[in-house]
Amino acid sequence: MKRLEVSLPGLKMKNPIMPASGCFGFGREYAGLYDLSVLGAAAIKAATVEARFGNPTPRVAETHSGMLNAIGLQNPGVDQIMEKELPFLKSYDLPIVANIAGSTEEDYCEVAEKMSSHPQVSVLELNISCPNVKEGGIQFGTDARTAAALTKRVKAVSSKPVYVKLSPNVANIAEMAIAVEEAGADGISMINTLLGMRIDLKTRKPILANKTGGLSGPAIKPVAIRMIHEVSQAVSIPIIGMGGVSCAEDVIEFMLAGASAVAVGTANFVDPFICPDIISQLPELLEKMNVSHIRELIGGSWRECEVPSLSR
Amino acid sequence: MKKELVEVVSQKEIARHIFELKVQGNVVNEMTSPGQFVHIRVTDTFQPLLRRPISICDVDLESRTLTMLYRKEGTGTALLSQKKEGEKIDLLGPLGNGFPLDELSQGQTALLVGGGIGVPPLYYLAKKLCSQGINVISVLGFQSGDDGFYSEKFAELGEAYVSTVDGSQGTKGFVTDVIKNKDLHYDLLYSCGPTVMLKALELQVPAANGFFSLEERMGCGIGACFACVCHVNGGLPSDYVKVCSDGPVFPIGEVVL
Numbered sequence: 001m002k003r004l005e006v007s008l009p010g011l012k013m014k015n016p017i018m019p020a021s022g023c024f025g026f027g028r029e030y031a032g033l034y035d036l037s038v039l040g041a042a043a044i045k046a047a048t049v050e051a052r053f054g055n056p057t058p059r060v061a062e063t064h065s066g067m068l069n070a071i072g073l074q075n076p077g078v079d080q081i082m083e084k085e086l087p088f089l090k091s092y093d094l095p096i097v098a099n100i101a102g103s104t105e106e107d108y109c110e111v112a113e114k115m116s117s118h119p120q121v122s123v124l125e126l127n128i129s130c131p132n133v134k135e136g137g138i139q140f141g142t143d144a145r146t147a148a149a150l151t152k153r154v155k156a157v158s159s160k161p162v163y164v165k166l167s168p169n170v171a172n173i174a175e176m177a178i179a180v181e182e183a184g185a186d187g188i189s190m191i192n193t194l195l196g197m198r199i200d201l202k203t204r205k206p207i208l209a210n211k212t213g214g215l216s217g218p219a220i221k222p223v224a225i226r227m228i229h230e231v232s233q234a235v236s237i238p239i240i241g242m243g244g245v246s247c248a249e250d251v252i253e254f255m256l257a258g259a260s261a262v263a264v265g266t267a268n269f270v271d272p273f274i275c276p277d278i279i280s281q282l283p284e285l286l287e288k289m290n291v292s293h294i295r296e297l298i299g300g301s302w303r304e305c306e307v308p309s310l311s312r
Numbered sequence: 313m314k315k316e317l318v319e320v321v322s323q324k325e326i327a328r329h330i331f332e333l334k335v336q337g338n339v340v341n342e343m344t345s346p347g348q349f350v351h352i353r354v355t356d357t358f359q360p361l362l363r364r365p366i367s368i369c370d371v372d373l374e375s376r377t378l379t380m381l382y383r384k385e386g387t388g389t390a391l392l393s394q395k396k397e398g399e400k401i402d403l404l405g406p407l408g409n410g411f412p413l414d415e416l417s418q419g420q421t422a423l424l425v426g427g428g429i430g431v432p433p434l435y436y437l438a439k440k441l442c443s444q445g446i447n448v449i450s451v452l453g454f455q456s457g458d459d460g461f462y463s464e465k466f467a468e469l470g471e472a473y474v475s476t477v478d479g480s481q482g483t484k485g486f487v488t489d490v491i492k493n494k495d496l497h498y499d500l501l502y503s504c505g506p507t508v509m510l511k512a513l514e515l516q517v518p519a520a521n522g523f524f525s526l527e528e529r530m531g532c533g534i535g536a537c538f539a540c541v542c543h544v545n546g547g548l549p550s551d552y553v554k555v556c557s558d559g560p561v562f563p564i565g566e567v568v569l
Contacts, residue, residue, distance in 0.1 A: 025536035029557065032313060033534075045538070051550035053543070058529040060539040065358040069531065074538045074552070218358045246358065269532040270353065270361060272404065273315060 004282055004294050006040070008238045008260050009186040010123040010161035011095050013040035015279050016294060017251065020242045020265035021046060021099035021125060021165075022071065026085035027092075030268070034276050036092040043097035043189075043263060044085070046127050047115060049107050051077035055132060056209035061198045066219030066244070067266060068196050070132045070210035073101050078111045086120045095122035097240075099165070101130060105150055108140075109157045116160040123160050126151065126185075129167030129192035131214045141167040141192075144179035151183035161186035163240060166231075168220075169195050173227050174234040181235045189240040189263070190231060191224045217266040218244045225257045232258020233302055246274065248281040252289070255297040313407060313534070314339045317400040321377060323393070327461040329384045330429070331393050332369075335401060340376040343368050346436035347410030347504075347525055347561045350380070351533040353402035354391040364388045365530050365556070367504075368406060369432035370439070381432040381461065407533050408560050411437050411502055411523055418445035423498035423522075424466075425487050425513060427453045427505025433525060434504055435462060438469045449473075449498060451490045453509065457481030488516045501564065511569045522564050528555040543568040 004015035019030070021043035027036055036042065054074030061068045075081065078100075089096060098121045102108035108126070115121055128141035128150060140150050147164065155162050164180040166173060168191040177188055193214025198207045206212070224243025232239050241259025245251060246267035254262045267274045286294060318337030326332045343350075351363040370379035384393045395401060411433075416422055422441050424434045431452050438448045448470035454460040457480035466472040473490045474482030483490045487509060490496070501522030503513055510524050531537035535557030542559075544551040545568055553559060553567055 023532075023536065025538075029532070029534045029536040033315075051548075053550045053552055054538065054541070057539070057541065059541075060362075060529055060531045060537070062360050062362055065361060067361055067531070069537070069539065071538050074541065076550075217361050266361070269537060270358070270363065271315075271402075272532070272534060272536075 003286065003292070004279070006261055006295055008240070011041055011097070011261070013095065013261060015040040015282065016255065016261040017275055017279050018042055018097065018240070018261065018263050019268055019275055020263035021097065021127070023265040023268045026081065027089050030272060031088070033272050036089070036094050038276050038279055039094055040261065041095040041097055041122065042089070043099055043125060044081070045075055046073050046099040046101040046130070047075055047078040047081045047111050048073060048101050049078060049110050051075065051080065058207060058209055061207040061213065063196070063198060063215060063217075064219060066215050066217030068198060068208060068213035068215055069193070070208045070213035072132045072210065073130055078114050082114065082118050086118060090120060096120050097123050097125050097163070099125040099127050101127040105153055108150060108154055112154045112162075113157040116158040121160060123186070124154070124158055124162045125189055126154055126162055126164045129165050131167070131169060131193060131195045131212065132210060138167055138169065141176070142170050144175050147176055148179040148183035151180045151185050155184040163187040163189050165189040165192055167192050168223055168227055168243075174230050177231040177235045181237050185237060187238045187240065188231065188235065189242065191220070191227055191243045194220055194223065216244070218246050220244045221250065225253060228254060228257040228259050229301060232299055246270070248278045248285045251278060251282065252285060252297060255294065256300040258299040258302065260298050313405060314342065315402065315404045318378070318403045320395050320397050320399045320401060322397060323395060326381070328458045330459070330461050331382055331384060333380045333382065333392070333395070334377055335380070335403065336375065336377050337403065338376060339403060339405060340371060340378045341373060343371045343378060343406045345406065345410030346440050347433050348406040348408050349433075349560065350378070350403050350405030351407055352392065354388045360388045362531065363404065363533060364392065365407070365533055367433040368436055370436050381429070383429045404533065408556055409558070411525070411561050413440055413444065416441070416446045416500055419447070420499040421447040421449060421497070423491070423496060423501045424448060424450045425453075425491070425501065425503040425505070426450070427487060427509040428455070428459070430503075430505030430509070430525070430527070431462060434502065435465060437502060438466060442469045449496055451475065451487045451496070453487040453505065454481070486512065488512050491517060507569050514564060514569060520564055523561050524564055525561045526555050526559055526567070530556050532556070
């Protein structure tokens with residue numbers, strides 16, 4: 001339905017909904033449940049140069065309306081992903097967001113160059129915000145100059161648009177966003193998980209084997225909304241908003257905050273049908289809100305109000 | 313695999329903190345492989361957030377009834393234990409791969425070893441094996457007699473032994489003590505229980521050939537989140553299997569316990 005269409009650099013989406021990286025495997029797992037072509041796009045699990053096992057288990061712990069994870073970027077390596085995982089998704093009408101990670105700038109560039117050459121990949125998502133690996137990930141995402149330098153190098157080797165996935169674990173996220181925009185980023189994904197910890201009362205030890213993990217789920221939604229509201233006013237490149245999205249109303253809220261598309265993460269684990277359900281509920285919600293096209297909502301919370309105010 | 317709102321038929325506490333929950337729904341028609349599990353959402357809110365993996369204990373295809381046994385431990389299972397007859401439960405399943413049933417032929421003997429809340433999936437397995445003319449010997453391990461359940465039901469299907477850590481019922485000690493003391497002979501071993509028990513079986517019954525069902529903390533239950541991975545014996549350090557979607561049942565020796 002045209003009413004839900006949104007366009008972002010490299011991503012022509014029939015609706016603004018995509019599963020978030022790390023929460024959708026490589027698509028296979030959900031393909032048995034519904035037709036993946038209903039999705040606006042899909043972000044697949046992070047790729048690194050070599051295969052990674054990730055962190056020891058337990059890797060997940062529940063929190064109030066959220067969960068901590070410390071998977072540690074487990075993946076079969078970029079070559080395997082391109083050869084064995086991506087072909088499976090070919091039969092679906094589905095733009096692919098390929099999340100890439102690394103330990104060094106060279107790693108990122110190698111993965112970016114390979115991944116962006118794959119005909120099925122629409123855009124790259126530069127993962128500089130994984131809080132669960134010692135090397136790489138978040139160390140690139142907490143210093144604006146480092147993030148900008150990496151973005152620039154990856155842009156130079158990528159033949160596809162590059163989105164930078166920002167970490168909320170910084171003092172000034174707008175500064176990070178501006179830095180990557182100036183370095184040539186085509187878009188921003190935000191937010192990744194918030195660094196957290198839980199301790200088991202019986203053992204008196206952290207529940208996660210990695211001790212700390214990334215907090216996701218409905219619990220972090222207000223943080224994501226605040227940050228997207230702030231960043232979307234500071235940069236002119238589009239934002240894929242994420243962080244606790246679990247219903248159609250949340251999608252509207254993220255878009256009003258300034259997101260041009262919305263990724264659903266942890267909610268896929270609560271209900272594997274959440275993405276198609278949200279997509280089917282959006283038209284009715286827009287009808288109720290008297291909105292003729294979903295893109296009218298983008299940044300609606302801070303843009304000059306075009307709708308007559310109800311209260312005055 | 314389907315998601316369905318199934319209806320609670322009955323719920324009762326059958327041992328200390330152990331509940332027997334029966335639900336009815338069309339999805340039950342698909343539950344033909346013992347060792348598979350279901351993923352249950354215990355609330356409509358996000359507290360707690362994640363679904364609970366619960367094994368399939370028994371299935372009556374005619375009445376489309378699924379029996380689940382679970383231990384009330386945390387907030388999730390406490391909420392589940394409050395579900396009353398007629399209430400609906402959001403169930404996803406059946407998930408994972410169950411115990412192979414074609415490894416034995418008529419007249420051969422299967423040894424089923426269950427520990428605690430690992431016992432339930434073995435009941436459906438025992439029934440299936442019996443219906444194929446395979447002899448079933450069961451060894452069930454519990455902390456104490458108060459924690460024990462279903463030993464009579466297993467006894468209806470073949471020889472059944474119980475071990476308790478405190479000796480209040482059956483043999484005092486562990487399941488491995490029963491296997492040694494009773495000098496049990498069998499063709500294939502099937503086991504489900506805590507990893508320490510599986511490890512003990514692997515070490516102390518070295519000739520064991522068969523299948524283990526593993527437990528691991530899960531996120532999604534369908535293989536998407538990579539929370540419940542295990543290393544593969546003899547594989548590369550980066551090789552893995554996912555307990556939820558590659559398992560939970562694996563040939564003995566395939567994964568690192």
